[in-house]
Amino acid sequence: MDLGCLVPELVPSLNSVVILGAFFGYLAVAGSLLPGKLIPGVLLPDGTRLRYKCNGLLSLILLVGMLGLGAWMDFLEPAVIAEQGLQLFSATFLFSVLVTMVLYATGCNSGSKSSSLKPHISGNLIHDWWFGIQLNPHFLWIDLKFFFVRAGMMGWLLINLSILAKSYQGARLGQAMILYQLFCAFYVLDYFVHEEYMTSTWDIIAERLGFMLVFGDLVWIPFTFTIQGWWLLQNNVEPKTVAAVLNCFIFLIGYMVFRGANKQKHVFKKNPKEHIWGQPPKVVGGKLLASGYWGIARHCNYLGDILLALSFSLPCGFHSVVPYFYPIYLFILLIWRERRDEARCAEKYKEIWAEYCRLVPWRIFPYIY
Numbered sequence: 242m243d244l245g246c247l248v249p250e251l252v253p254s255l256n257s258v259v260i261l262g263a264f265f266g267y268l269a270v271a272g273s274l275l276p277g278k279l280i281p282g283v284l285l286p287d288g289t290r291l292r293y294k295c296n297g298l299l300s301l302i303l304l305v306g307m308l309g310l311g312a313w314m315d316f317l318e319p320a321v322i323a324e325q326g327l328q329l330f331s332a333t334f335l336f337s338v339l340v341t342m343v344l345y346a347t348g349c350n351s352g353s354k355s356s357s358l359k360p361h362i363s364g365n366l367i368h369d370w371w372f373g374i375q376l377n378p379h380f381l382w383i384d385l386k387f388f389f390v391r392a393g394m395m396g397w398l399l400i401n402l403s404i405l406a407k408s409y410q411g412a413r414l415g416q417a418m419i420l421y422q423l424f425c426a427f428y429v430l431d432y433f434v435h436e437e438y439m440t441s442t443w444d445i446i447a448e449r450l451g452f453m454l455v456f457g458d459l460v461w462i463p464f465t466f467t468i469q470g471w472w473l474l475q476n477n478v479e480p481k482t483v484a485a486v487l488n489c490f491i492f493l494i495g496y497m498v499f500r501g502a503n504k505q506k507h508v509f510k511k512n513p514k515e516h517i518w519g520q521p522p523k524v525v526g527g528k529l530l531a532s533g534y535w536g537i538a539r540h541c542n543y544l545g546d547i548l549l550a551l552s553f554s555l556p557c558g559f560h561s562v563v564p565y566f567y568p569i570y571l572f573i574l575l576i577w578r579e580r581r582d583e584a585r586c587a588e589k590y591k592e593i594w595a596e597y598c599r600l601v602p603w604r605i606f607p608y609i610y
Contacts, residue, residue: 251328251331253328280294282446287354291357293387293440351374357375370451371453374451385450395429400464401425408474411474416556417556420485420488425470441510472564484555495546495550498541506535539598543579
């Protein structure tokens with residue numbers, strides 16, 4: 242790696258700043274003006290609920306359509322993101338740092354007593370900056386936590402589409418790239434089809450908005466989840482038919498577990514009496530679901546996520562460990578997160594959690610862990 246060439250490429254260009262600003266501006270306007278289903282969030286400790294306008298799918302389709310039309314009319318270069326990836330990465334990173342600094346300063350000066358804006362200050366600067374101070378900070382009419390998650394997922398797809406365009410322009414579009422692109426596109430589109438499920442996830446209902454979530458949403462998701470695409474641009478890989486079929490099978494199993502577990506959890510929170518797999522749900526202490534996927538492992542959704550991440554990397558073959566950065570990182574992250582979740586649940590539910598652990602002994606991998 243030529244560091245002499247790399248360092249200048251990391252300096253944000255004016256073009257990268259314009260791209261980033263236009264992207265955020267579009268999301269702010271589209272999220273506000275386009276029609277969408279209003280989903281009530283979970284009940285907060287002060288008895289209030291936030292409402293989330295789930296129009297991400299329409300916003301994404303409209304954006305991709307506009308970009309496609311611009312490329313067809315030669316008004317936009319479809320490979321511009323792939324060609325300016327490092328500048329866009331550094332611009333987004335600097336924006337994340339700036340936003341987190343503003344969030345920290347605003348949180349420290351907040352006198353609100355509401356559950357969403359009440360400051361939680363530990364006194365440890367690094368801890369408060371990393372994990373955040375406020376649960377649901379807003380800027381004007383925008384719920385920043387929900388906005389940043391949406392931006393990260395859309396950014397993932399847009400970077401991939403630009404990589405796909407560059408691969409096509411360079412006549413390097415092979416089966417491996419097609420498989421990778423199809424898996425990721427399906428995953429992102431499915432995410433927005435079921436966007437309302439996001440409103441009941443741990444990140445939305447419990448994590449405060451600090452550098453961990455801001456950086457994770459805006460930088461980590463779009464720029465590290467696309468490493469496989471960047472790698473395939475420089476490496477020609479043609480998987481065998483058996484490997485491709487197996488890859489599709491792993492993707493489908495991962496999707497079934499991931500989507501099924503999250504759907505069951507979301508439906509249970511909305512209607513605790515809704516049948517799961519044709520049977521009344523088994524509930525521990527009236528609070529913890531122990532049926533369906535949640536009766537197989539306490540964090541079965543993490544298993545689905547890991548299998549999906551693996552399926553995104555398998556089209557690259559086994560020539561390098563670089564394309565497997567995402568599943569390796571995700572495995573480590575989810576083990577760490579699972580430990581944090583377990584500690585919080587043990588403290589919150591006490592003997593109910595102990596009973597749930599006895600009934601569902603496996604954490605993520607059934608009969609293994």
